[in-house]
Amino acid sequence: MxxxxxxxxxxxxxxxxxxxxxxxxxxxxxxxxxxxxxxxxxxxxxxxxxxxxxxxxxxxxxxxxxxxxxxxxxxxxxxxxxxxxxxxxxxxxxxxxxxxxxxxxxxRLDRVLDIDEANASVLVEPGVSYFDLYRALRDTGAKLWLDCPDPGWGSPIGNALDRGGGYTRAAFRNHFDAHCGMEVVLPSGGLLRTGMGAMPGAKTWQQYKAGFGPWVDGLFSQSNFGIVTKMGFWMMPEPEACLIGRIYADKYDDLHALVRILTRLENSGVVNGMPGFGSPLLQRRVPADPQNNDPNGATQIDQALHDAFYTGDDAAKALIAERVKSTGRSCWSALVKFYGPERMVRLQWEIAKEQFGEIEGVRFGDPEFYGFPLSDADLEKIHKPTFGIPSLSVFNFGIRTDLRPEPMVGHQAFSPVIPRTGAAIFEANKVFARIFTEEGLPVPPFNLPGCVWERALMLICIFPTTHDVETNRKYRKALRRLIAESATRGWGEYRTPVAYYDTVMSTYSFGDHALLRFHETVKDALDPNGIVSPGRYGIWPQRNRGGPR
Amino acid sequence: MASRRDVLIGGGSGLAALGLGLAPAGIAAAAPSAARAVPPLFLVDRTIAPEVGPAAERLGSAAISYSGDIGMPWLDRIEPLWRRYPQAVAGVTYGGAFFCLERLARSYGLACTFRSCPPLPGSGQLVGTGAEEVAAALLTASARSGWPRAANPAAGEAADRPLAWLLQPAGNHQPRGN
CATH class of the missing domain: 3.30.43.10 (Uridine Diphospho-n-acetylenolpyruvylglucosamine Reductase, domain 2)
Known part of the structure; x- marks a missing residue:
């Protein structure tokens, strides 16, 4: 011990x-x-x-x-x-x-305290899992969807406080942004309620976020300033329909326009579900593609093609064009989702097609249309979180396959936030490929970013974790280097495993680490004995700074 | 009076002391000598070997057939079973489903006591409790049906390998949660 x-x-x-x-x-x-x-x-x-x-x-x-x-x-x-x-x-x-x-x-704090269908909100305790909340919504018959990350066994509170994300509309898939009011046990043992909850007998705790005065809720996310014991969330009313459209573009340089147009459509509210990018040519699926719920997607690598996506010079583009022609597969795909009344989502898709029509030679797949409740056949094949249903299928990732005879023990993620441009996608991939090569690691397939967050993109590079000390050390060294070199280009991690808390926090160093000093000032004021989660997200209490950790 | 922790810590023996059987009464009536050995639930990913489900049911387990995602079987069948008290569950599934269930089981006072990766039979060391014999019989049935059904390595498809496993009441646990 x-x-x-x-x-x-x-x-x-x-x-x-x-x-x-x-x-x-x-x-x-x-x-x-x-x-x-x-x-x-x-x-x-x-x-x-x-x-x-x-x-x-x-x-x-x-x-x-x-x-x-x-x-x-x-x-x-x-x-x-x-x-x-x-x-x-x-x-x-x-x-x-x-x-x-x-x-x-x-x-053991596992109560769903309130489900308000009219307000489309819930109030839960931290031990409530997505499965628990889904069951509670189902049992009450409330026509509300929850937005969950891929593993449905986590806690809405825990995931929101770690600033996790999901898959439905932007207002809900940013889990922290979707919260409305919290109750916090402070390091002193005192009890705080935020937002309207600060008013005894408040009638609108889950309806109005800010309350009065400074909005302090953000201080309790990715931090160690208190212990959240209740949290309200806004839920997504079950839509009448969901339409999923696919866009295909054949030229390597089309990625720029694909990202630009999709971003414009999302920022203007035409695309209201989580979009994504893929590469049929590389057999890289779009994340959360309801038609391909195999998280492995393992295929043999066409090494020349793989390299060409990273190189991106004229010779590489010629090779890619030849492969597009010979395979009949597009270089890029985008996937857009629309939630709402049937007439509206069909019109939104038409508008999206008009705008993507700016891309020469662009093609569109037949849209998929879903009404609710879903059929049993749909439930078998879909990516469930896209439809507000918790799942555990993501754990089929990393398992033993013919291409991976030794299954992964686990994984750790390098997940930098990058600008929402095609240029950033190309640049980040090139930087990461160089580092992988220099660190003696296999270069992963060209990485296409997730669109969990509005306005920005997030690349997620999965590293295996093993039970071999030397292998783990090698990956840790590479991951730390990726974090540091990303920071020199202005790309920062949105979240990181415990092993890298200090490394990542040190990259948010504007003003000689002014942000960390602010965190430490708050920590010392709220938790002078340093008893709540020392070191979480790189925030150490006075007693551990420069001392024993 | 026994607390919930006593039940969890005590596992099967604790349950016996409390007069709670590990198997439903109907099963006990049908096969009294094996009543405590038959896992009440047997999970089968039907893309692996659909024959296992009926074989499990003949042996007294209620088979749950699913495809790929263990989420809904967990929510609707397994968790309600374990919420009552820890009871053995066996399965023939892919590794991802087993990983989840093995971790979830900890919060309900269960642990993995048998795990085998095909080719079968004979790759696992079966030791002689009744429940494991049941699992072995089902594994043999699985082996006869041919592994793996979902894979076509020649076509370069992912070929996840199935696992056969048994989760049984154990001593240590976390608080319940899913």
Whole structure:
């Protein structure tokens, strides 16, 4: 068992005894076997001294017990690491940022407190998963969709606080932006409600976000300034229809126009579902393509073609043009989704086709049209989160295949935010390919970005994690270099695994790290004992700065 | 009075002490000597070997046939079963589904006690509890049906390999959550 770095065994034992008294002995976990369940299965530091591991876990049943645990932590200076459902695989799982922290497991706070169909909103606790919320919506018959990430076992609160994303309309797939009001246990043990919730007896907590005065909700996302115990979310009313259209362009340089037109359509509200880009020629599917829900999409690589997409010079373009002709596959595809009344989505598709018509030789696939409820046949084949349905199919990614005889143990993501232009896509791919090559790693297929966020693009490069120390070290070195070299070009990570918190935070360095100093000022004011999630997202309390971590 | 944690920690023996069987009453009546061995649920990805489902049902398990995504079987069948108390579940699935269920099982007091990757039979070390024998019989049935059904390596398609597995009540756990 690993103790927190500056806590004695006696103090730790005193904390555990107090936790048992506060939440009941059944809900304090100290045995090696129990604590091991909180280990990050995807840790890129597996079995190394740097791997972050918990010392114990405490599972309170309600807000009062959360407050009690926080007060004990203040008294004993034992750091807590709150988790919601702890499914944050690829970004740290349920393991703490500081080894020896006690995991504050909030899975028992699992109530859906309110479903307001007329307002299209819900109020939930952190232990509620997307599956739980889906079931609750279904049981009440509310015609509301939830927007979920690919794995449906996570928590809407946990995912929103990590600023995760989903797949439906922009207003909902940015999960933090879709929230409306929160309740927070502060590091002091006090209780705060934000927005309209600050008014006792408020009637509009899930209707109006800002309340009065500074809007502080953002301080509790990707941070360690408090423990969120309730959160409201706006839900998407079930649409009458969904139409999915496909656009195909044959020339390598068409990507510029494809991105520009699609962005204009989305910014003007014509395209209102999550769009995406693919390459039929490279057999790179559009993310969340309802007709291709195989997350592996593994195919043999045409190495010359693969290289040509990175090179992009005249010879490469000629090769690509020849392959387009010989295979009959387009160089690029775009996928657009429309949610709304049937007449409207059909008209939106016509407008989109008109605008994409600017691209010489552009072609359009037959649109797919979905009404609701979906048929059983549709449910078998679709990408469920596109339709507000939680799923676990993403875990078929990385499994054993003929092209991957050894299945991945896990993965970690390098996910920089880049400008929404074709030029940025080409430049980022070239930079990343060079780094992969220089680091002695195989260059992955040309990466087409996700359009989760409005206005920007996000590339997601998946690195495997293994149980081999040297392999993991090699990937960590490459990933750190990618983070650093991206930053020199103005591309920053939107989120990162625990191992890279400090590395990424150091790249947000404008004004001699003014943002980090602001974070630290807030941290010291709210949490002088440094007991809530030390080190989370690179924010360390005074006691750990320059000292034991 | 036993707490919920006692039930979870105690696993099968804890349940027996509480007078809760591991198998539905109907199964116990049909095969009393094997009543505690038969997993109440058997998951089958029908793209692998559809024959496994009927074979499991003949042996007393309720078979859940699905394709690809374990999400809805989890939501509608497995989680409600485990929410009542931890009960064994067996399966012949792809690796991704097993990965999810094995992790979810931890929150309900279950752990993997048998796992085998084809070719079958004979690749796994079967040890002699009744439940594992049931799984072995089903694995044999699976092997006879031919693996893998979904793959066509010659065409360069992804060829995920199936797994046969058994999740049973175990000692350690996390708080429930899905």
């Amino acid at each position: 690993v103790l927190p770095p500056d806590v004695s065994q006696a103090e730790f034992d005193r904390a555990i005894a107090a936790f048992r008294n506060a939440v009941g002995p059944d809900w304090v976990f100290t045995s090696d076997d129990d604590v091991a369940l909180y280990r990050d299965a995807y840790s890129p530091m597996w079995s190394e001294p740097e791997e972050r591991v918990a010392s114990a876990a405490v599972a309170p049943a309600d807000v009062g017990e959360v407050q009690a645990a926080v007060r004990i932590a203040n008294d004993t200076r034992v750091p807590l690491y709150p988790i919601s459902t702890g499914r944050n695989l690829g970004y740290g799982g349920s393991a703490p940022a500081l080894s020896g922290s006690v995991v504050l497991d909030l899975k």
